[in-house]
Amino acid sequence: MSIVIRDVREHELDSVLALNNAAGPTILPFDQARLRYFFETAEYFRVAERDGTLVGFMIGVGSQAGHDSSNFRWFSERYDRFFYIDRIVVASRRRGGGVGRAFYADAQSYAELRYPLLACEVFLDTANDPSLPDPALLFHGSFGFREVGQQVMPETGLRAAMLMKDMCSYPWVRDTYGTQLPDVPWLAPPRAAAPRALATGTGA
Template sequence: MSIVVRDVHEHELDSVLALNNAAGPAILPLDAARLRHFFETAEYFRVAERDGTLAGFLIGMGSDAEHDSSNFRWFRERHPNFFYIDRIVVASRRRGGGVGRAFYADAQSYAELRYPHIACEVFLEGTNDPVLLFHGSFGFREVGQHVMPGTGIRAAMLMKELCSYPWVNATYGRDLPHVAWAAARQLPVQPLSARSTGTGH
């Protein structure tokens, strides 16, 4: 019954895509090309397994990423250094079972070694009070609101200060100890043709 959070594998992308597009209006839809782009570039792309089956995924990136999300740009225009949660999806049959909390604990453990803040947004359409409560219980606070161009969707923009970062940064900087739990994701190596022409994006 334990939850295992680990880096995504390439053969799981179809399952991740299906999970994303079955999540409902609280998550923007994805196509295969955009998901592939995340797989090739996102510094944090992990899945959760429970009882041997895929229970959800979380995609995140730092503030210097090349990411075209208007919500990401909103944060970057106002804050110089942060870790951004682009999306988190938990399979409907697994909601309320601790998968979301396992993801946020893991994402924070990763982010607080590298960034002073963690950022995300919650759509304010419909009744999203349980989602806001979930984030509030993790220490996120609203720092503004943003209406997404082309959709009219209003989002609460949330941030959390990562209090361990100043000590980690002062002690280690970017030279973190080589231990498994602190390791960054190894991005897949793209073919030379894709890297030189930009076709991998």
């Protein structure tokens, strides 16, 4: 059956938390309080559903968000306007089945109308065999991301490759519509949460 990407629902937060904390070393854990904060404030918080089962989620925030992640701050210190993918998690049994690609296609279709850049990071030194190409870097490279730097996260000691992708449609949208996009259903933002300062905690 097809993959359905849609906004998260409040009653699904426990399932989202379980998915996140079972994802392994490439995803930082978080607790109920931090998940609740994302639910209330994240610009983009969507889940993937397949065969009626929740199989993944993605959280994203705009560059104006008060996000405390050191990786988000790294981008903020270097770029004025971007859409940041804080995390994407796919259930282990569904990896390789197209869920991640469906999420990135959905996030890009949202971001390219509103932001000139799409940003994310990939943790390095977590592969089982360091001699082989990193599958996460290969995945992101296939979507057009390029590495723009690296940093060691001060709160975790993990090294991350900082990735960016140009949103090629954004200049035309900006020059044609400014900030007033047409009022049509497919352009409606996935969430209407207003950003506010994020309490201190471990970010992604």
